[in-house]
Amino acid sequence: xxxxxxxxxxxxxxxxxxxxxxxxxxxxxxxxxxxxxxxxxxxxxxxxxxxxxxxxxxxxxxxxxxxxxxxxxxxxxxxxxxxxxxxxxxxxxxxxxxxxxxxxxxxxxxxxxxxxxxxx
Numbered sequence: 001x002x003x004x005x006x007x008x009x010x011x012x013x014x015x016x017x018x019x020x021x022x023x024x025x026x027x028x029x030x031x032x033x034x035x036x037x038x039x040x041x042x043x044x045x046x047x048x049x050x051x052x053x054x055x056x057x058x059x060x061x062x063x064x065x066x067x068x069x070x071x072x073x074x075x076x077x078x079x080x081x082x083x084x085x086x087x088x089x090x091x092x093x094x095x096x097x098x099x100x101x102x103x104x105x106x107x108x109x110x111x112x113x114x115x116x117x118x119x120x
Contacts, residue, residue: 011078011087014095018075021102025068029061032112036061060112067105074098 036058040051051058078094081087 010095011082014098015075015079015082018071018078018098021098022068022071022075025064025071025105029064029068032061032064063108064105064112067101070101071098071105074101 036054039054039057040046042050074094074097078087078098081094
């Protein structure tokens with residue numbers, strides 16, 4: 001009887017967890033984007049002086065967008081390696097990076113919310 005490939009099983013779990021995290025992070029990004037746009041735009045056009053006044057919120061949105069893209073790319077990489085049956089021990093470093101990125105999103109959520117609310 002063939003032994004199951006534990007690295008591939010772990011990889012599959014990583015991909016499922018990653019997709020769920022991407023969905024949650026993208027939803028937060030959509031909400032944050034709408035929040036910032038509502039604060040810096042008039043008639044759907046960005047007003048420079050308002051944007052400058054709301055730069056903390058804009059910074060929080062940029063930070064969030066960067067982390068969301070990092071999670072997307074990590075999950076896409078792991079998925080490509082898994083589908084090609086090339087997910088090896090070194091690729092599971094992706095899991096550590098992914099967990100670190102998601103942890104930072106969770107830890108910094110309060111700061112992001114404060115920046116979007118204009119209190120940081």
